[in-house]
Amino acid sequence: MTPGINAAKKSKITHTIHEYNHDSNAESYGLEAAEKLNIDANQVFKTLVVQLDNNKLAVAVLPVSALLSMKLIAKAAGSKKAAMASPADVERSTGYVLGGVSPIGQKKRLKTYVDDSASQYDSIFVSAGRRGLEIELAVSD
Numbered sequence: 001m002t003p004g005i006n007a008a009k010k011s012k013i014t015h016t017i018h019e020y021n022h023d024s025n026a027e028s029y030g031l032e033a034a035e036k037l038n039i040d041a042n043q044v045f046k047t048l049v050v051q052l053d054n055n056k057l058a059v060a061v062l063p064v065s066a067l068l069s070m071k072l073i074a075k076a077a078g079s080k081k082a083a084m085a086s087p088a089d090v091e092r093s094t095g096y097v098l099g100g101v102s103p104i105g106q107k108k109r110l111k112t113y114v115d116d117s118a119s120q121y122d123s124i125f126v127s128a129g130r131r132g133l134e135i136e137l138a139v140s141d
Contacts, residue, residue: 002129003105022132030064
């Protein structure tokens with residue numbers, strides 16, 4: 001069990017776990033998940049941690065097929081600037097390794113922003129907390 005799966009269970013969130021054999025040479029963990037699980041890449045969401053201009057961290061959850069706009073995440077968070085957080089800050093604040101960062105069950109509670117495109121699906125897939133493991137959640141959860 002990962003902290004993400006444990007958090008879903010504790011909160012009584014209906015979920016489904018999907019596991020696949022992760023290839024450490026994969027260029028994109030999210031696209032690998034979509035391909036190996038035979039899911040539309042727009043329905044698989046990645047979790048990115050950014051550092052805002054006030055030195056606070058925030059989480060962006062967006063399709064693996066999309067690129068994160070630093071201007072848009074900064075605006076959504078009420079900041080002037082945003083940049084990708086350092087790998088050390090990501091791992092320290094979330095408790096997850098890069099490529100396996102889940103938006104749920106993180107060590108520290110960070111403001112989280114989910115891309116609007118999620119609303120077109122009944123469920124989305126996000127990392128369950130380690131490479132090769134996805135958790136399918138209802139968008140409303």
